[in-house]
Amino acid sequence: MSEQVKEMTIVVAGALLGSVSAYLLLTPRGGGILHRLGPTLDELKVTISDMRHVIKKIDEVAVEGKYVVRDLEDSLRRLVELSERPVASANSDPTVDATA
Numbered sequence: 674m675s676e677q678v679k680e681m682t683i684v685v686a687g688a689l690l691g692s693v694s695a696y697l698l699l700t701p702r703g704g705g706i707l708h709r710l711g712p713t714l715d716e717l718k719v720t721i722s723d724m725r726h727v728i729k730k731i732d733e734v735a736v737e738g739k740y741v742v743r744d745l746e747d748s749l750r751r752l753v754e755l756s757e758r759p760v761a762s763a764n765s766d767p768t769v770d771a772t773a
Contacts, residue, residue, distance in 0.1 A: 697703040 697707045
């Protein structure tokens with residue numbers, strides 16, 4: 674994008690923002706919209722705050738789940754290691770001669 678196009682885009686955006694601001698602040702109908710917009714923005718703020726809280730909880734649950742999975746993997750690994758070891762019988766005492 675050329676420098677001239679960027680400048681023109683900024684000028685048009687500024688003019689549009691100025692027009693909307695003037696309408697909301699200087700006309701009776703715009704003032705009514707502005708007054709209704711306040712409570713709506715307050716509700717949006719509360720909703721966003723609630724969403725942040727939920728996302729934080731989801732993150733906490735995910736981290737806890739990761740710990741549970743890691744502990745389960747460790748436990749399964751130990752079980753596999755134990756099952757692969759030879760099991761000594763109860764009668765096998767290396768000090769006792771079995772031929773006697």
